[in-house]
Amino acid sequence: MIPERIRLPYLRLAGPRPEMSSIWAIGSASVIGQSHLARDKPCQDSAAVRTIETSKGSEILLAAVSDGAGSAKYSQHGSKLVCETFMALASRQLRDAPSSVWSSDFFEMWFEVCSAVLQDEAKKLATSVSQLAATALLAVVADRRAMFFQIGDGAIVLDSQQGRASSERPVWVFWPDKGEEYSNVTTFVTSKNAMEVAEGCICELQVTQLAMFTDGIEHAALVDRSRRAHAPFFEKCFDHFRKSELERDRCLRLTEILNSPNLAKTSDDDKSLVLAERRQHG
Numbered sequence: 379m380i381p382e383r384i385r386l387p388y389l390r391l392a393g394p395r396p397e398m399s400s401i402w403a404i405g406s407a408s409v410i411g412q413s414h415l416a417r418d419k420p421c422q423d424s425a426a427v428r429t430i431e432t433s434k435g436s437e438i439l440l441a442a443v444s445d446g447a448g449s450a451k452y453s454q455h456g457s458k459l460v461c462e463t464f465m466a467l468a469s470r471q472l473r474d475a476p477s478s479v480w481s482s483d484f485f486e487m488w489f490e491v492c493s494a495v496l497q498d499e500a501k502k503l504a505t506s507v508s509q510l511a512a513t514a515l516l517a518v519v520a521d522r523r524a525m526f527f528q529i530g531d532g533a534i535v536l537d538s539q540q541g542r543a544s545s546e547r548p549v550w551v552f553w554p555d556k557g558e559e560y561s562n563v564t565t566f567v568t569s570k571n572a573m574e575v576a577e578g579c580i581c582e583l584q585v586t587q588l589a590m591f592t593d594g595i596e597h598a599a600l601v602d603r604s605r606r607a608h609a610p611f612f613e614k615c616f617d618h619f620r621k622s623e624l625e626r627d628r629c630l631r632l633t634e635i636l637n638s639p640n641l642a643k644t645s646d647d648d649k650s651l652v653l654a655e656r657r658q659h660g
Contacts, residue, residue, distance in 0.1 A: 402439050405619060405628030409636040411594060412646040414448075418563055421551060422446030423592050423650035424457035424546050426465050430472050432520075436546045439519040440468050442650045445592040446649075447468040447511035447566055448555075452503055456510030460567055464516050478515060479518060480655050485527045485578050490514070492567060511566035517588045519654070524585050527578040528552045532610075532650075533600060533606045537587040548587065548607045552577040554596060554619040586641075586656045594649035596640055628653070 409423035417563055424444045430435040444460040446453025467488050471479045471578050478484060492514075500507040512529025526534050531554035538546050555562035555575060591599060599611050615635055622628045635641065636649045 385460055394466075396479075396599045401657050402437050402455075402654050403620065403628065403657050404429065404439070404441075404652075405625055405632050406441075406443075406650070406652045407629050407632035408631060408648065408650040411648040412642065414648055418433060420446075420454050421507060421648050422448065422450075422454045422457055423594070423648040424454070424461045424512075424649040425590075425652050426461040427652045427654060428465060428469075429497060430469060436521055439517070439588065440465055440472075440653060441517045441519075441588065441590055442648050443515040443532060443590045443592060443649070443652055444567075445513045445530065445534075445581040445594075445650070451509045451556070452499075452505060453510060453512050455499055455503070456496060456512035456566075456568070457493050459510070460492060460512050461516050464488055464493050464514070465506055468518060480523065480525065482578060482580070482590045484571070485516075485576070488527075489567070489573060495570060507518050507568050513564060514567050515592075517590060519585050519588060522584055523581060524526075525578070525580040526551045527574045527576065528555070529565055529567055529569075529572050531593040531596070533593055533596065535589045535591075535599065535612065536581050536583075536585050537612075538585055548609060548612055550600065550607050551579070553605060554593060554600070559567070568569050586655040587612075588652070589615065590652040592648065592650040594645045594647035595641070595651060597644040615651070615653060616655060620655065 394523050396536055404427045406427045408423040408425050409520040427441040429439055431437055442461040442464045444457035446457040456580040496507050496510050515532050518525050533554050534551040535548050599608055601608050618631050619628055622631055632651050
């Protein structure tokens with residue numbers, strides 16, 4: 379079971395919860411970093427986002443981001459499978475047994491499925507599963523609740539416009555895992571202690587904006603010294619994002635953000651970004 383210590387009480391909302399329809403504008407993008415281009419390496423990041431329509435006509439948001447380990451030969455396969463297994467499993471469970479998703483058991487189920495898929499892929503590639511090492515950022519967001527899960531670095535940042543002063547928004551869900559024994563060494567889905575250090579929470583929360591990103595964006599998106607989300611960065615991202623009505627155009631705008639010279643100055647690593655914004659309020 380996911381330990382209670384990972385639950386986040388500051389994200390829980392008290393009092394009445396107004397009706398709100400979940401119709402989402404979504405987009406995702408991954409770009410290769412300059413350091414990978416220089417070494418003739420592929421982009422080892424992956425990202426995925428989609429919505430599932432409910433019987434009441436609203437939408438449940440699913441999002442996944444994964445960063446393949448730079449030292450792992452086939453980590454681009456690992457990051458892709460991390461995202462694909464989550465999206466497939468969450469979609470199936472929301473269709474066949476919706477209530478089963480809203481439990482820490484779901485994350486354990488995903489981890490078991492993902493681990494098996496990674497093992498199978500390693501056999502096909504005639505390599506060890508450690509060569510598919512990748513992180514995991516996962517999110518399921520409905521009308522009045524949300525749940526998040528993280529193994530490794532990168533981060534999930536959200537705005538709920540409730541429960542906190544505007545000067546304190548947006549908020550990060552889990553701070554990036556940079557390792558305890560060695561500095562800047564993170565945990566991967568393939569790590570032996572992955573579920574021991576994994577973080578997750580299920581919250582009564584009405585998310586209005588969601589951002590998920592790999593560590594290539596951390597220096598621009600997070601203020602390490604004060605442990606705050608860097609609000610101006612997200613304001614600019616969402617301003618650029620909402621200029622397009624079609625998902626494919628929003629994805630192109632995210633690619634523009636990730637390839638921008640200013641962002642390149644903060645890191646030469648691969649970069650992935652998922653943005654989602656609730657467009658209708660009830």
